[in-house]
Structures are given as C-alpha cells and as structure tokens.
Amino acid sequence: MPSEDSLRQKLKKRTKQSFSGNSLRTKEDGISFEKNGVHRRGNESEGKLKKRVNFKGKQFSEEIEERGKLRTLDFSGKKKRVYAKEGRDKNGKLENGVATSKKRTLFKKGEKKVKADPVKGSSGHRTMWVPGKLRNVGSKVKRLTHTVKEREENVILATTKHKGRGKDEGKMKFVGEDDQGSGLVKRSRENKSELGKRKSHEVVYPSSFVKKKARDKMGLDHDDDDDAETPRDRPKKKKRVIKIDPHDISNKRLDDGIGVNGSKEEKEKEKESEKEPKMSMNAQFRAIQPGPSILSFVEKNLLGRRRTIDLRREGYNIDLSAPLDNIPFSSSSEREKIEENVFRNKLEYFAAAKVSSSFPPPSLPEIAFAGRSNVGKSSLLNALTRQWGVVRTSEKPGLTQTINFFNLGTKLCLVDLPGYGFAYAKEEVKESWEELVKEYVSRRTGLKRVCLLIDTKWGMKPRDHELVELMERSKTKYQIVLTKTDVVFPIDVARRATQIEESLLHNKSVVKPLMMVSSKSGAGIRSLRTVLANITRFAKR
Numbered sequence: 001m002p003s004e005d006s007l008r009q010k011l012k013k014r015t016k017q018s019f020s021g022n023s024l025r026t027k028e029d030g031i032s033f034e035k036n037g038v039h040r041r042g043n044e045s046e047g048k049l050k051k052r053v054n055f056k057g058k059q060f061s062e063e064i065e066e067r068g069k070l071r072t073l074d075f076s077g078k079k080k081r082v083y084a085k086e087g088r089d090k091n092g093k094l095e096n097g098v099a100t101s102k103k104r105t106l107f108k109k110g111e112k113k114v115k116a117d118p119v120k121g122s123s124g125h126r127t128m129w130v131p132g133k134l135r136n137v138g139s140k141v142k143r144l145t146h147t148v149k150e151r152e153e154n155v156i157l158a159t160t161k162h163k164g165r166g167k168d169e170g171k172m173k174f175v176g177e178d179d180q181g182s183g184l185v186k187r188s189r190e191n192k193s194e195l196g197k198r199k200s201h202e203v204v205y206p207s208s209f210v211k212k213k214a215r216d217k218m219g220l221d222h223d224d225d226d227d228a229e230t231p232r233d234r235p236k237k238k239k240r241v242i243k244i245d246p247h248d249i250s251n252k253r254l255d256d257g258i259g260v261n262g263s264k265e266e267k268e269k270e271k272e273s274e275k276e277p278k279m280s281m282n283a284q285f286r287a288i289q290p291g292p293s294i295l296s297f298v299e300k301n302l303l304g305r306r307r308t309i310d311l312r313r314e315g316y317n318i319d320l321s322a323p324l325d326n327i328p329f330s331s332s333s334e335r336e337k338i339e340e341n342v343f344r345n346k347l348e349y350f351a352a353a354k355v356s357s358s359f360p361p362p363s364l365p366e367i368a369f370a371g372r373s374n375v376g377k378s379s380l381l382n383a384l385t386r387q388w389g390v391v392r393t394s395e396k397p398g399l400t401q402t403i404n405f406f407n408l409g410t411k412l413c414l415v416d417l418p419g420y421g422f423a424y425a426k427e428e429v430k431e432s433w434e435e436l437v438k439e440y441v442s443r444r445t446g447l448k449r450v451c452l453l454i455d456t457k458w459g460m461k462p463r464d465h466e467l468v469e470l471m472e473r474s475k476t477k478y479q480i481v482l483t484k485t486d487v488v489f490p491i492d493v494a495r496r497a498t499q500i501e502e503s504l505l506h507n508k509s510v511v512k513p514l515m516m517v518s519s520k521s522g523a524g525i526r527s528l529r530t531v532l533a534n535i536t537r538f539a540k541r
C-alpha cells in the first residue's frame with residue numbers, strides 16, 4: 001500500500017505536468033498562465049485585460065494584454081484573434097463606467113440560464129477565448145444554450161474570483177460559447193447606449209447559489225432551490241380583479257334571471273318610475289305652463305325683471321321711485337295722484353301689540369299683511385301709500401317684532417304683522433310671534449282680509465301652508481300677493497302664480513285673483529290698491 005504522502009506527491013507531479021503543458025508565455029506580449037494563479041505580467045502598459053476564473057478552490061488566471069487588437073489564447077495552445085471594440089477605455093474598463101460586479105454570479109452545479117439580449121453581430125463585443133474544457137484544473141464550466149430571438153447565442157455567466165492586481169477585479173465576466181460550440185469568454189464592451197438598450201430588456205436570473213445564500217440569510221429552507229428559473233422567481237403578475245356592479249344588467253344575459261328574481265313590488269315600482277320620471281323641483285317649476293290670463297296680466301303690468309329702456313319705451317319716468325306705480329305717458333314730471341282715494345290718506349302708526357290682550361279695539365276695517373320674515377310686508381305698506389319711511393324696513397329678517405297698527409285716514413286700518421320662519425331672533429321669541437300672528441288672523445274681529453305675501457322667487461313654504469290651513473279653519477279671508485316680482489323673469493312670475501293658484505285650488509277662504517307686486521318697481525301696486533279699496537267700500541262697519 002502506498003503511503004498517503006507518496007500518493008499526494010504523485011498527484012502533485014501530475015498536476016505540475018498538466019499545468020506545464022498549459023503554461024504559455026508568448027514572446028511578444030509576455031502573457032502568462034500559471035498554476036496557483038500567480039500572475040506575472042511582462043508588460044504593465046495600459047489597456048490590459050485580466051480574466052480569472054476560480055472554481056472549487058483552484059485558481060485559473062488568465063491575462064490578456066491588448067494593444068488595439070485582442071490576442072486570445074486557448075489552452076490547446078492555439079491563438080485566436082478577436083478584434084476589440086472601440087467602446088473600451090484605456091484602463092480596460094467599459095466606457096460607460098458601469099461596474100459589472102453587480103451581475104457577478106457563481107456557478108456550482110447544474111446548468112444555469114442566463115438571458116442575454118441578442119447582440120446582432122459580434123462587433124459589439126470583445127471576445128476572449130477560454131478553454132472549452134478546463135479538465136486540467138479540475139474545474140467545470142457549465143454551458144447553456146439559450147435561444148434569443150433570431151440568433152442563437154450561448155452565454156454562460158461565470159464569476160471569477162480575483163486575487164491578482166487586475167483592474168477588472170470583481171467584475172462580472174460573460175463566459176460563452178460561439179456557434180461552433182467552443183468555449184469562449186465574452187465581455188460586454190458595449191458603449192453606453194448599447195448597455196442602456198441591453199439593460200432595458202435583459203433579464204439575468206440569480207443562480208441557485210446566490211439564491212441559497214440569500215435564503216440562508218433569511219433563514220429559509222433549501223428544499224426547492226435547485227431550479228434557477230422557478231416561476232415564483234419571476235415578478236408576480238397582479239391579478240386583475242373585475243368588479244361587477246350587481247345592479248348593472250348590461251353584463252347579464254336574458255336568461256340570467258333579470259326580473260325573475262325581482263319581487264312584484266319592485267316590478268311595480270319600476271313601472272311607476274317609467275311612467276312618472278322623477279323631476280327635480282326646478283324642472284317641475286320650469287314645466288309649468290301659465291294660462292293666458294296670467295300671462296297677459298304680467299305683460300300689462302310689466303311684472304318681472306325689466307330693462308329700464310323697456311320701461312322708458314312704455315312711457316314710465318324711471319327717475320321716480322317705483323316708477324311703474326305712476327300713470328304711463330304722464331306729461332307731468334311729478335308723480336300723478338293715486339287713483340284710489342283711500343290710499344291718498346296719511347299713513348299713521350297708532351298701536352303695537354306683543355300679546356293679544358294689547359290689541360287695540362277694532363274701530364276700523366282692517367287689512368293685515370302676513371308672511372315670512374323679509375318677504376316685504378312693511379315695504380308694501382309704504383309702496384301702497386307712497387309714503388316711504390313711515391313703516392320701517394330692513395334687509396335683515398325679523399325687524400318687525402310686534403303687530404303694528406296703522407290708520408289710513410278714518411276709513412281703513414293697515415296692520416303690519418311680524419314675520420315667521422327664519423329671522424335673527426331667539427327661537428322662543430319667534431315662536432311667540434307666530435302664536436301672536438295665528439291668534440290675530442284667527443280671532444281678530446274687524447279683520448277683513450289677510451294679504452299673505454309670498455316671495456315670487458321661493459314660492460310657498462311649509463309655514464305658509466300652515467298659516468293657510470289655520471285661516472281655512474278660522475274662515476278668515478286671505479289673498480295671495482306675490483312680492484319682489486322684479487327679481488325674476490316675467491315668465492317665472494306667471495309660473496309661480498299658476499303654481500300657487502293650483503295648489504290652493506280647493507281652498508275656500510282664498511280670495512282670487514292672486515296679486516303680483518313689486519314694491520321696488522311699483523309693478524302691480526295700482527291693481528292691489530284697487531282690490532283693497534273695494535274691500536273698504538263694501539266693508540260693513
């Protein structure tokens with residue numbers, strides 16, 4: 001039995017022999033390949049390229065010095081010449097300066113696939129030949145054939161472990177085979193743009209060794225790490241979730257049970273909705289068709305928003321306040337006299353009541369003006385008598401807080417009521433006003449008519465209907481008066497009048513016709529005067 005030492009010596013000798021066969025030194029360039037990876041360089045000039053491969057602890061070093069042309073050696077002693085590309089700098093680095101060390105991959109066992117971008121033509125690469133079989137150094141280089149697009153390019157990604165002084169230390173090496181099947185080392189020396197292109201669609205899958213290492217770090221098991229291209233390594237595609245609206249029947253078929261599952265009530269509702277399409281309040285208002293009598297009244301009295309030029313054309317002196325209250329085409333620069341004698345009297349304030357007990361005795365027939373706060377009650381009193389400033393008005397709702405009694409001569413009493421609804425006052429105070437108004441309109445003897453003022457723009461509100469019901473119950477005569485007609489279009493004045501008339505069609509205590517006025521423009525004031533004067537005339541004391 002040969003001793004262990006002798007066996008080792010034999011093995012050493014054999015190894016030496018094998019290396020001596022591969023140890024080459026060229027006369028010209030001083031390129032050397034030596035065992036143990038000891039690297040000697042005959043020429044330290046610029047433009048050197050180093051390549052070292054280390055497998056299983058054995059080192060293989062390779063140095064190629066290039067001067068314009070790249071001289072390539074294989075281990076069978078043959079020289080091959082590969083032309084260098086311009087995209088290489090003096091130091092043998094890629095011009096774009098991108099360190100390839102990030103792409104370094106170690107191969108141990110098994111074939112590793114490296115996806116490489118097809119490089120059309122070999123001009124884009126500096127190619128270095130390496131032995132197809134590195135049996136002498138006991139290393140194995142796995143090769144892989146990878147078809148990319150039209151051209152087949154076999155690329156094996158190998159990582160070299162550098163111990164020498166080369167400037168390319170730690171950088172990734174592409175080891176591949178040419179079409180003939182001989183082993184070669186390819187170095188990508190593409191210029192910046194080429195690399196950029198490559199980056200965009202080159203995918204390098206990590207080797208199993210790298211993955212193992214990573215999993216070791218993460219503390220994962222090694223059960224299924226041998227395949228470098230398992231589907232889970234690839235970026236996972238996000239599942240497309242298609243949300244289907246349950247109420248959307250556009251994606252359903254007729255036999256999916258639409259209408260079958262629905263209850264009878266639902267069906268009926270659907271039918272109803274088909275018959276009566278829901279309209280907004282505004283749309284409903286726009287759909288109102290005013291009758292010819294209302295329309296003609298609106299036009300005759302120039303109700304609604306009008307241009308001053310139109311008023312002038314109609315013969316009104318627009319320099320006067322509430323010009324439409326005057327007689328048209330008057331030759332006088334002053335205002336003509338009010339036709340109704342009763343309204344020529346002086347308007348005099350004589351009583352105010354906060355509670356019903358403080359109401360003055362009913363000596364004269366009374367006409368009261370009720371309505372929401374800020375609807376224009378006090379202003380209308382002034383406009384009817386053309387006595388501006390007798391009754392206080394304000395932009396702020398809630399100015400009138402008591403029932404104010406005004407004598408108009410000795411024949412009529414005008415009553416200004418506090419408003420209801422929104423007002424700048426405490427809730428309990430407003431409630432007391434409302435109660436007071438309700439008591440007045442329902443119990444006041446001598447009350448001949450209540451003018452219920454409605455803002456033309458907003459129409460009747462629930463509180464208005466409340467008061468209407470009360471007056472219906474108490475059989476108090478009331479007449480609707482639309483106010484502030486000058487702020488809306490004439491057609492809307494007519495629509496509002498029609499709407500309110502229809503809503504009160506079956507009411508018994510309501511007095512027709514519905515009146516429309518504007519205290520500001522004076523439109524409809526004369527008509528209202530006539531109506532109210534007639535009350536006085538026929539009123540029994």
Ligand SMILES: Nc1nc2c(ncn2[C@@H]2O[C@H](COP(=O)(O)OP(=O)(O)OP(=O)(O)O)[C@@H](O)[C@H]2O)c(=O)[nH]1
Nearest residue numbers: 374375376377378379393394398399400419519520
């Ligand atoms: N454009 C326009 N504004 C008006 C008209 N009538 C009244 N106003 C304005 O509406 C505001 C309120 O008027 P008032 O007469 O004080 O209303 P009110 O109903 O007495 O209000 P309260 O006393 O708070 O209940 C004032 O700024 C008036 O100038 C009108 O016909 N047209």
Ligand SMILES: [Mg+2]
Nearest residue numbers: 377378399400
């Ligand atoms: Mg008022």
